[in-house]
Amino acid sequence: MDFKQYILPHIWNLKPYSSARDEFKGNEGIFLDANENPFGSATKEHWNRYPDPLQLEIKKELSVLKNISDENIFIGNGSDEAIDLLIRMTCKSGEHNIIICPPTYGMYEVSGNINAIDIKYVPLTLNYQLNIPEIIKAIDSKTRMLFICSPNNPTGNKINRKDIYTLLNTYQSGFVIVDEAYIDFSDEPSFIEELSSYPNLIILQTLSKAFGLASLRLGMAFAHKTLISILNKIKPPYNISGATQEQVKLALKNIDFVNKSISEIKIQKNKLISVLEELNSVEQIFPSDANFILVKFKKAQELFNYLISQKIIARNRSNVALCDNCIRITIGTAEENKALIHQIISFYQ
Numbered sequence: 001m002d003f004k005q006y007i008l009p010h011i012w013n014l015k016p017y018s019s020a021r022d023e024f025k026g027n028e029g030i031f032l033d034a035n036e037n038p039f040g041s042a043t044k045e046h047w048n049r050y051p052d053p054l055q056l057e058i059k060k061e062l063s064v065l066k067n068i069s070d071e072n073i074f075i076g077n078g079s080d081e082a083i084d085l086l087i088r089m090t091c092k093s094g095e096h097n098i099i100i101c102p103p104t105y106g107m108y109e110v111s112g113n114i115n116a117i118d119i120k121y122v123p124l125t126l127n128y129q130l131n132i133p134e135i136i137k138a139i140d141s142k143t144r145m146l147f148i149c150s151p152n153n154p155t156g157n158k159i160n161r162k163d164i165y166t167l168l169n170t171y172q173s174g175f176v177i178v179d180e181a182y183i184d185f186s187d188e189p190s191f192i193e194e195l196s197s198y199p200n201l202i203i204l205q206t207l208s209k210a211f212g213l214a215s216l217r218l219g220m221a222f223a224h225k226t227l228i229s230i231l232n233k234i235k236p237p238y239n240i241s242g243a244t245q246e247q248v249k250l251a252l253k254n255i256d257f258v259n260k261s262i263s264e265i266k267i268q269k270n271k272l273i274s275v276l277e278e279l280n281s282v283e284q285i286f287p288s289d290a291n292f293i294l295v296k297f298k299k300a301q302e303l304f305n306y307l308i309s310q311k312i313i314a315r316n317r318s319n320v321a322l323c324d325n326c327i328r329i330t331i332g333t334a335e336e337n338k339a340l341i342h343q344i345i346s347f348y349q
């Protein structure tokens with residue numbers, strides 16, 4: 001792929017900011033280069049030094065975990081940062097467009113709008129799969145990105161793998177983003193293994209879900225090394241805080257916790273589904289490969305308001321296309337799910 005054709009020229013030619021920590025790498029020495037405080041920090045721990053701008057130690061761990069070279073890994077302040085940077089890297093306002101398939105994760109649209117990029121909407125089919133003929137029809141010479149979310153948020157289902165291959169094989173004049181934020185809860189293999197076959201494929205993952213690190217803000221993009229080097233060029237120099245880097249290094253050694261969480265969440269999901277299935281108020285529970293379920297209720301809006309009044313916060317998706325009367329429920333602990341069920345039953349009594 002001739003990447004230069006699909007990256008905005010001012011980005012391709014950008015001379016990036018050279019930070020103090022880019023110019024000298026190492027921990028030993030007298031650091032008088034970055035206008036830091038030499039006396040330490042106003043906290044117990046010391047955070048007075050700027051962190052590694054390229055998060056190399058984390059990438060080394062991730063490259064083993066994900067079986068991919070560290071040159072193919074970008075780390076963002078959440079995958080939300082990667083979504084925004086990808087759009088800014090490729091799309092010029094008034095000229096290019098992106099394609100998204102609602103109902104899907106809201107930030108593709110918001111990031112497109114922030115950057116004033118044309119958005120083409122190709123809704124999912126009624127069973128929440130990609131509408132391949134319509135997507136292919138929507139692609140034009142100005143389409144720079146196609147966002148696919150699998151497992152999809154808010155519907156929870158995985159997207160048919162063969163449809164993603166169809167798009168990868170059909171659309172090569174721009175980038176296919178496969179957002180795998182919930183892949184750890186799915187039996188589906190990651191598309192990371194396809195990176196060497198499709199240079200225009202970009203995969204997003206996050207530590208916010210199965211790793212339980214939403215507050216630390218760490219998302220990943222896996223892509224061709226040319227794209228990764230451009231993302232590194234346009235990101236803010238120190239986009240991942242030192243505190244996050246320290247904590248994530250520890251977390252990446254504790255995969256046991258992640259695996260236990262995943263299996264417990266799956267157990268709790270199945271239990272919650274089997275209880276909900278017995279309720280008259282539940283009209284449909286959609287198949288889920290994620291750590292949440294989308295449920296169609298009678299009077300969803302009223303139920304949602306009632307749950308809030310009982311301090312149970314779910315996500316009302318009733319006003320989202322194809323999600324009429326649906327509430328998205330994140331799988332909680334056994335106690336939390338029990339409290340939820342109790343309140344749902346009380347509401348309909």
Ligand SMILES: Cc1ncc(COP(=O)(O)O)c(C=O)c1O
Pocket residue numbers: 077078079080081105149152153179181182205206207208214217218219
């Ligand atoms: C599909 C999807 N992608 C990306 C994100 C953002 O994740 P992060 O916390 O890494 O920014 C979310 C968050 O809920 C999500 O649902």
